[in-house]
Amino acid sequence: MSGDEGFSRRDLFRRLGARGKEVARARLEPVIPVRPVAPAKNIEPRTRHRVVPLHRPPGALDEEAFLAACTKCGDCASACPHGAIVPAPARFGPAGLTPTIIPMASACQMCPDTPCITSCEPRALRIEQPLRMAEARIQPWACLAHQGTFCSVCVERCPVPGAMELVDGKPIIDASICTGCGVCQYVCPAPENAILLMPLTARPTASPSS
Amino acid sequence: MNQQRAQQASPFESDRRNFLKLTAMAAATSVASSTAFGSSAFGETAFGADSTDATEAGASDVRWDKAPCRFCGTGCHVQVGVREGKVVAIAGDPLAEVNKGLLCMKGYHVGLALYGKDRLTQPLLRVDGELQPISWERAIQIAAEKIHAAPERFAFYGSGQWTIPEGYAAQKFMKGGLGNNHIDPNARLCMASAVTGFIATYGVDEPAGCYDDLDQCDVLITWGNNPAEMHPVLYSRVVDRRSRGETVEIIDISTRRTRTTEHAQRHLVFRPHSDLAIANGIAHLLIANGNYDEEFVNKHCAFRAPSDPPTLPGRPISFDEYKGFVAEYTPEHVEKISGVPADEIRYLAALFGRRDVKITSLWCMGMNQHTQGTAINCLVHGIHLLSGHFGRAGDAPTSLTGQPSACGTVREVGTLAHALPGGRVVMNSEHRAQSEQIWNVPAGRISPMPGFHTVAMWDSFCTPLADGGKLDTLWVQVTNPGQTLPNLHKLFNRKEGLEDKFLIVSEVYPTATTALADLVFPSAMWVEKNGMFGNSERRTQQWFKQVEPPGDARDDVWQTIAVAHRLHELGVPGMKDKDGRFLFREEDSGGKEVPIWEWEHYYDLNVDERLFEEYRKFTRLKHKDLAPYSEYVKTRGLRWPVVQSDAGEWRETRFRFVEEQDPYVAKGKGIDFYHSPTHDGRAQVWFSPYVDPPESPDEAYPFWLCTGRVIEHWHTGTMTRRIPQLDRAMPRAYVELHRADAEALGVTSGDVVVIESRRGRIELPAWIDGRGQPPRGSVFVPFFDESKLINEVTLDAYDPFSKQPDYKKCAVSVRKLVKP
Ligand code: SF4
Ligand code: SF4
Ligand code: SF4
Numbered sequence A: 001m002s003g004d005e006g007f008s009r010r011d012l013f014r015r016l017g018a019r020g021k022e023v024a025r026a027r028l029e030p031v032i033p034v035r036p037v038a039p040a041k042n043i044e045p046r047t048r049h050r051v052v053p054l055h056r057p058p059g060a061l062d063e064e065a066f067l068a069a070c071t072k073c074g075d076c077a078s079a080c081p082h083g084a085i086v087p088a089p090a091r092f093g094p095a096g097l098t099p100t101i102i103p104m105a106s107a108c109q110m111c112p113d114t115p116c117i118t119s120c121e122p123r124a125l126r127i128e129q130p131l132r133m134a135e136a137r138i139q140p141w142a143c144l145a146h147q148g149t150f151c152s153v154c155v156e157r158c159p160v161p162g163a164m165e166l167v168d169g170k171p172i173i174d175a176s177i178c179t180g181c182g183v184c185q186y187v188c189p190a191p192e193n194a195i196l197l198m199p200l201t202a203r204p205t206a207s208p209s210s
Numbered sequence B: 001m002n003q004q005r006a007q008q009a010s011p012f013e014s015d016r017r018n019f020l021k022l023t024a025m026a027a028a029t030s031v032a033s034s035t036a037f038g039s040s041a042f043g044e045t046a047f048g049a050d051s052t053d054a055t056e057a058g059a060s061d062v063r064w065d066k067a068p069c070r071f072c073g074t075g076c077h078v079q080v081g082v083r084e085g086k087v088v089a090i091a092g093d094p095l096a097e098v099n100k101g102l103l104c105m106k107g108y109h110v111g112l113a114l115y116g117k118d119r120l121t122q123p124l125l126r127v128d129g130e131l132q133p134i135s136w137e138r139a140i141q142i143a144a145e146k147i148h149a150a151p152e153r154f155a156f157y158g159s160g161q162w163t164i165p166e167g168y169a170a171q172k173f174m175k176g177g178l179g180n181n182h183i184d185p186n187a188r189l190c191m192a193s194a195v196t197g198f199i200a201t202y203g204v205d206e207p208a209g210c211y212d213d214l215d216q217c218d219v220l221i222t223w224g225n226n227p228a229e230m231h232p233v234l235y236s237r238v239v240d241r242r243s244r245g246e247t248v249e250i251i252d253i254s255t256r257r258t259r260t261t262e263h264a265q266r267h268l269v270f271r272p273h274s275d276l277a278i279a280n281g282i283a284h285l286l287i288a289n290g291n292y293d294e295e296f297v298n299k300h301c302a303f304r305a306p307s308d309p310p311t312l313p314g315r316p317i318s319f320d321e322y323k324g325f326v327a328e329y330t331p332e333h334v335e336k337i338s339g340v341p342a343d344e345i346r347y348l349a350a351l352f353g354r355r356d357v358k359i360t361s362l363w364c365m366g367m368n369q370h371t372q373g374t375a376i377n378c379l380v381h382g383i384h385l386l387s388g389h390f391g392r393a394g395d396a397p398t399s400l401t402g403q404p405s406a407c408g409t410v411r412e413v414g415t416l417a418h419a420l421p422g423g424r425v426v427m428n429s430e431h432r433a434q435s436e437q438i439w440n441v442p443a444g445r446i447s448p449m450p451g452f453h454t455v456a457m458w459d460s461f462c463t464p465l466a467d468g469g470k471l472d473t474l475w476v477q478v479t480n481p482g483q484t485l486p487n488l489h490k491l492f493n494r495k496e497g498l499e500d501k502f503l504i505v506s507e508v509y510p511t512a513t514t515a516l517a518d519l520v521f522p523s524a525m526w527v528e529k530n531g532m533f534g535n536s537e538r539r540t541q542q543w544f545k546q547v548e549p550p551g552d553a554r555d556d557v558w559q560t561i562a563v564a565h566r567l568h569e570l571g572v573p574g575m576k577d578k579d580g581r582f583l584f585r586e587e588d589s590g591g592k593e594v595p596i597w598e599w600e601h602y603y604d605l606n607v608d609e610r611l612f613e614e615y616r617k618f619t620r621l622k623h624k625d626l627a628p629y630s631e632y633v634k635t636r637g638l639r640w641p642v643v644q645s646d647a648g649e650w651r652e653t654r655f656r657f658v659e660e661q662d663p664y665v666a667k668g669k670g671i672d673f674y675h676s677p678t679h680d681g682r683a684q685v686w687f688s689p690y691v692d693p694p695e696s697p698d699e700a701y702p703f704w705l706c707t708g709r710v711i712e713h714w715h716t717g718t719m720t721r722r723i724p725q726l727d728r729a730m731p732r733a734y735v736e737l738h739r740a741d742a743e744a745l746g747v748t749s750g751d752v753v754v755i756e757s758r759r760g761r762i763e764l765p766a767w768i769d770g771r772g773q774p775p776r777g778s779v780f781v782p783f784f785d786e787s788k789l790i791n792e793v794t795l796d797a798y799d800p801f802s803k804q805p806d807y808k809k810c811a812v813s814v815r816k817l818v819k820p
Helices: A003-017 A063-068 A075-079 A091-095 A113-118 A153-159 A183-187 B016-022 B109-117 B136-147 B165-177 B190-200 B212-216 B231-243 B277-289 B294-298 B319-327 B332-339 B340-351 B373-386 B406-414 B429-439 B455-461 B556-569 B606-614 B627-635 B726-728 B739-745
Strands: A085-087 A098-100 A134-138 A163-169 A170-173 A195-199 B062-068 B079-082 B086-092 B124-127 B131-132 B154-158 B181-183 B221-222 B251-255 B264-268 B301-305 B313-317 B359-363 B398-401 B473-477 B503-507 B520-523 B532-536 B540-542 B683-686 B703-708 B736-737 B754-755 B760-767 B778-782 B810-816
Touching: A003 B778, A075 A113, A075 B079, A091 B406, A098 B532, A113 A195, A134 A170, A153 A183, A183 A195, A183 B086, B062 B540, B086 B109, B124 B136, B124 B540, B136 B473, B136 B520, B154 B455, B165 B181, B165 B406, B165 B532, B165 B556, B181 B736, B190 B398, B190 B540, B190 B683, B212 B231, B212 B359, B212 B778, B264 B340, B277 B319, B277 B332, B277 B340, B277 B373, B277 B739, B294 B301, B294 B373, B301 B754, B313 B319, B340 B373, B359 B373, B373 B398, B373 B520, B373 B683, B398 B406, B406 B532, B455 B532, B473 B556, B540 B627, B556 B606, B736 B739, B736 B754, B739 B760
Parallel strands: B154 B181, B154 B473, B221 B251, B221 B359, B251 B264, B301 B683, B359 B398, B473 B503, B503 B520, B703 B778, B736 B760
Antiparallel strands: A085 A098, A134 A195, A163 A170, B062 B079, B079 B086, B124 B131, B124 B520, B301 B313, B532 B540, B703 B810, B736 B778, B754 B760, B754 B810
16 A cells, blocks of 8 residues: 555545544543553663553653653643643653543544654654554454454554555454554444554663753 | 333343354443443443443343344344433344344444434424424424314325334324325335335235345345445345355445445446346346246246336236347447446356356345336346246345335335325225225225325425425424435425425434424434334334433324324314224223323323234235234244234245245245236236436536445434444545546545535545445445535436436536635
């Protein structure tokens, strides 16, 4: 698939669907139950005990570096045209009031011009970071298509070309391309939402320079 | 009614997750499925309940009962979970033969259709341009006075979503009461051509086969049909056979690529309207190659062709004449007309020529919304008959309906401008007499003149009386014509500002129709009332009221009876029967009249049951026998004719006209078309020529426009767009374009394009290589979106026999919107 196709598809549904700020008023709770995340290979060992796996805006530094850099100014939230970025609840301790995304309220639409990243002065969000926020997985037991009734909504609405594909009428995610934006979770009409999104706290961080 | 409630086993005894795995997704739309938008994580549930998962709570406080799904003509059964007066869960009903526990995405959320935030909860009257709340007392009075002022200028417009008792009450009120035949349903817009096709071919309406054919066929042909989106559970039933190792070849004959095509081995894209040529081409080859079923034809068929002037029965022709007529349709000639390669026509004809494969044809709006709708319906029946692909399980020409009770209510109760219950027509004096006798009304009450069909009705209603309009008061129940009529500017929007027109609308939500209503009745919907539906396979289904309607919303049957009674009080003679009693008189067991027109007493007895038992008396004539109400309480529907065996059991019929299946076929007959239009047991094989469509693309309007539905939304989205999960999945209408056309127009996905016809224009975002892919020169627009009324663009030309308009083709121009 060509890049332009993906962009244009995103434009289509941005026009069709963006509910933006109107839905971002939702009360804040982590969508995914808190669970430890196994450290990946290219990631420095954890120094702190455990982090709350929050779904960060695109381009976020590794969670610890991010928490160190983020000033909780909220500029990224103001910059997001879809109202997707909201502050985490204060009771989350050090993570309280840091920017997070609740895809079920308003997912990241993968804006090509990444206004959130551009707005981040302390560079807790960086364009040179891989734009990966979470890992999306389809839970076949809940997915309509996998259970034999027709659905292709997630594939049609995924804004990242190549991240999802319909194979034999069933959606498949390419984990190496998926950014975890959460659009698929937002649109999934299954009675039990079939998309499991696991926020990445261990994000490969480039050298923590500048 | 409670003592009649069937004992329902809760399907949720086992662990929830296991259950999901075991029964193919018989999942509940639980109160707070953890990720639904209205979930506990966001502090509000669409059901307004707490975050307990009802289905996991051992279901102890959840009461389960059966109901057919509210949405499409497939007629799946759901289990409805109710707690504290609210529907809190929905599950596929594993005991239902239609869906065996499976539902489509709409069905899983059907419970949420009741709980949109803007339900209409009180009667409204337009005062100084604004709808203002009024009492029921006044609302009924106003409606009655309007009708009383000029009963002959009153019309009733309903739908295939009327329950059987609702349609029956409206039918009796109009034809048996007011002696007025201006009653027509929206089903005129969706299956009227299927009806005329069945009648012209078999002399009696509705498919001979049933869904069991889908389990048995070797080949499934979808004619302009997209069941993957429109009848998803049915198509699942077919596709699922492959996962069990069975083979079924699917051939999709259509005007664009759809989700259905993805599961098809062959896809034949034809030029809009040219399906007639394809069918004739198959017939020609069957005869030319000598592999038609000569024995079947000799025993069971006769031949017909259009008469001059055209009539529905046409004129009889000989086999040789027929052979001569179709001879013109050589594969090469068909290719020229349709664009389908000649070899594909040969392939199809060869298939039909084989006795060892079983072929089922499916169709719905593609063949019905067609200015040659009756003709193409007849032609497809014709090739099945000619080739003997009829009457064996898996060999069937089957039309589907889009609405849950298009068959049960419209076609069987006959809520059409020319029809009477049970397959009767107003033009027939015997039929009128039989109806007058059952209704116990004086002879001559029923008018012999057919009333206005849908398009004529709305045209007349939107025309000032001074300019020849014949109608001034129109009552709409259970449908949304302000969005679904074709050519809306002409047939609906024109009503605005006409002082002498009064529009009454029974509705559950504000719609494009209530926007022009003068009086609005808030209605109870689905399981807020008792009801019965009849689905596409002749299956009559029943359910009980399970929750109270919100606010002052009340049943449509009650509304009809309340207005009838007020007219009775105003002295309208038609509201009395022969013995001077109220037309809708119901008595308790002691013979005392129950005032069912008073809401407090409406549920003192089961009005649905009373109306249904009365209606049953009509159903024998055309051998569409129905069982007593109590039998439907016990089952997930029964397919008529339902006939009592000597042992006293009520037995349904899977295949009509077939010995041993259909109780009305005598032993030794094999197949008997016992309602044959020629009264000799023969079905009619029709020839109808290909003719050009009424409007084709030209220089000014170079594209074909086709409209239709999407899987997420049902009809105009009044219900489904208020279900958050479905609204998010498909929030807005769009236009599908071919990539090459888009490139030529400088359009990419998401760009806004202008679609314009001679009748109207609309702006829509483009979707290229999306779910459906029209061929070059064609565009597709779904009609569910109230903010994008594509029917302001469509054409109101209709089939001469069925009067069904063609929503599937008209000429439009397409260009990129240039912002000033
Ligand atoms: S698969 Fe889902 S999470 Fe991943 S990029 Fe696509 S829409 Fe976003
Ligand atoms: S949107 Fe949800 S149910 Fe539909 S195919 Fe995707 S994961 Fe499955
Ligand atoms: S296929 Fe039709 S009847 Fe069945 S669940 Fe879906 S909408 Fe309801």
